[in-house]
Amino acid sequence: MEDSTYDAIVVGSGISGGWAAKELCEKGLKVLMLERGGPYDHVKDYKTAQKNPWEFEYRGGTTAEQKKNYPVIHRGWAANEAVMDAWANEQDCPYTETKPFTWWRSYRMGGRSILWGRQSYRWSQMDFEGNEKDGIATPWPIGYADLAPWYDHVEKFAGISGSIDNIAHLPDGHFLPPMELNCVEKDMAQRIKKEYHEKRHLIIGRVANLTAAIPGRTKCQFRNRCWEGCPFGGYFSTQSSTLPAAMKTGNLTVRPYSLVKQVLYDQNSKKATGVEILDTETNQTYEFKSKIVFLCASTLNTAWVLLNSATDIWPGGLGSSSGELGHNVMDHHYNVGASGSVEGFEDQYVYGRRANGFYIPRFVNLGGDKRDYLRGFGYQGGASREGWGREIAELNIGGDFKDALAEPGKWTIGASGFGEILPYHENKVSLDKNKKDKWGLPVLAMDAELKENELKMRKDMKEEMRAMFDAAGIKNIKTWDNGHALGHGIHEMGTARMGRDPKTSVLNKWNQVWDCMNVFVTDGACMTSSACQNPSLTYMALTARAVDYAVSELKKNNI
Numbered sequence: 001m002e003d004s005t006y007d008a009i010v011v012g013s014g015i016s017g018g019w020a021a022k023e024l025c026e027k028g029l030k031v032l033m034l035e036r037g038g039p040y041d042h043v044k045d046y047k048t049a050q051k052n053p054w055e056f057e058y059r060g061g062t063t064a065e066q067k068k069n070y071p072v073i074h075r076g077w078a079a080n081e082a083v084m085d086a087w088a089n090e091q092d093c094p095y096t097e098t099k100p101f102t103w104w105r106s107y108r109m110g111g112r113s114i115l116w117g118r119q120s121y122r123w124s125q126m127d128f129e130g131n132e133k134d135g136i137a138t139p140w141p142i143g144y145a146d147l148a149p150w151y152d153h154v155e156k157f158a159g160i161s162g163s164i165d166n167i168a169h170l171p172d173g174h175f176l177p178p179m180e181l182n183c184v185e186k187d188m189a190q191r192i193k194k195e196y197h198e199k200r201h202l203i204i205g206r207v208a209n210l211t212a213a214i215p216g217r218t219k220c221q222f223r224n225r226c227w228e229g230c231p232f233g234g235y236f237s238t239q240s241s242t243l244p245a246a247m248k249t250g251n252l253t254v255r256p257y258s259l260v261k262q263v264l265y266d267q268n269s270k271k272a273t274g275v276e277i278l279d280t281e282t283n284q285t286y287e288f289k290s291k292i293v294f295l296c297a298s299t300l301n302t303a304w305v306l307l308n309s310a311t312d313i314w315p316g317g318l319g320s321s322s323g324e325l326g327h328n329v330m331d332h333h334y335n336v337g338a339s340g341s342v343e344g345f346e347d348q349y350v351y352g353r354r355a356n357g358f359y360i361p362r363f364v365n366l367g368g369d370k371r372d373y374l375r376g377f378g379y380q381g382g383a384s385r386e387g388w389g390r391e392i393a394e395l396n397i398g399g400d401f402k403d404a405l406a407e408p409g410k411w412t413i414g415a416s417g418f419g420e421i422l423p424y425h426e427n428k429v430s431l432d433k434n435k436k437d438k439w440g441l442p443v444l445a446m447d448a449e450l451k452e453n454e455l456k457m458r459k460d461m462k463e464e465m466r467a468m469f470d471a472a473g474i475k476n477i478k479t480w481d482n483g484h485a486l487g488h489g490i491h492e493m494g495t496a497r498m499g500r501d502p503k504t505s506v507l508n509k510w511n512q513v514w515d516c517m518n519v520f521v522t523d524g525a526c527m528t529s530s531a532c533q534n535p536s537l538t539y540m541a542l543t544a545r546a547v548d549y550a551v552s553e554l555k556k557n558n559i
Helices: 015-026 064-069 081-086 125-134 144-158 183-195 238-248 299-307 399-405 452-471 536-555
Strands: 005-011 031-034 252-255 258-266 271-279 285-295 336-342 358-360 377-385 411-420 428-436 442-447 475-481 516-521
Touching: 005 015, 005 271, 015 031, 015 238, 015 285, 015 536, 031 285, 125 144, 144 238, 144 536, 183 358, 183 377, 183 411, 183 452, 238 252, 258 285, 258 299, 258 516, 271 516, 285 299, 285 536, 299 428, 299 442, 336 377, 336 452, 377 452, 411 452, 452 475, 516 536
Parallel strands: 005 031, 005 285, 031 252, 285 516
Antiparallel strands: 258 271, 271 285, 336 411, 336 475, 358 377, 377 411, 428 442
């Protein structure tokens, strides 16, 4: 018979859930990890990772049926034959778009840790101080000093490659040797440095791809096929890293096909007693008991669980006493940038397929720089030579055409901005009880949008990149702004923010739900602001920190 009592329950198996399970197990707790999707085993289930391009039936494209069944995924670049099995079934799991919202979900073991872009940047004290200094939303209850040792902890285990750059607002970390900028990127880095008097920087991306082997994992093979799953363990994922570590302790039980319906709350003790799940294969419901619960189901699914829990006590759900649960939805806005062509490097090429690009850290609203909007943005991009798929207007048939395509084309360069979205109370998600999913459960309604601050920022994101390319001698510069619906940045944050006061926040400085102190939220739902750096490294650090505190409090019988 299935055990139903554990020391800790972890909801979700993605980046945050994997870290929670690893840390809890290594501290000696018996842990149940619940994943709403099916199993997805390291190496064995990476079905396409070793295929050649010509072995894909649709050469990377998608079918008419997939276009019909996955309309959200087809809004962006994620509709690719190799990974269509990774995305949640949109027919079974609908949601309501009060305002346009692009929600990219992966319901299987490991979640989006298999699919993520792996860019890994620390926040600085400036990022944690932003809300308080600008007088918006609510202040963070922690600062950089609180998280710095935990950044150290997770970087050492995950394996982050990067360069030491001594940029105050982008702290350096514990890095493996950096990947290399190519010749065009190096030239542009020098030109930007000179043109902007060392106030702007172009650096190699800090990425969770190994440049040196670590125990149990082989270094990156420069295949650039990460999202198909890496048979070498060359990048950090639940499957390659945290799950094996947790399993090694003998303390972890993994239960797939387990959709968590609610956290079970006891009004007398004012504690959670566990969770209720729906087995998505059998439609049976089960209860599992535990001393602590870590919600790591991804931002919006964690919000859903809280909104759907303890509604007999709080109509707005567990953690709703402040009126902030479900609110302050954030993302990073992008789909804006510039590109151009580069002259003078025709005798140089690149080696391998680098699974990384360059990064230009934030430079606006810093020091003496002042814009007509708050916060800032960074850029991610890369330079490369065109391949055989390019168009050659002068040649379109015959032997000369084939010969021309046997040589690499011209160098091109491009970059997209990732901008911070402010935490607006009116940007929210809620339960739509009139619309149900496959299992008869209410779905989320998304009501969030970019506002004036972000729209002003987007103009700068486009024009500043154009100006930098121009200063670096890039030719034929083109800019774009394709608009942005929230969610498209795949960096959903907010809905259960941390804070200093239970009247204005859902969580305290240890990621505990104010209303129920043995429930912890450490995925993107906990974020009080969004900065402009990719957030996953911060989720890892927050999770490890919260587990350390939770276990300490458990031993003292405080929770």
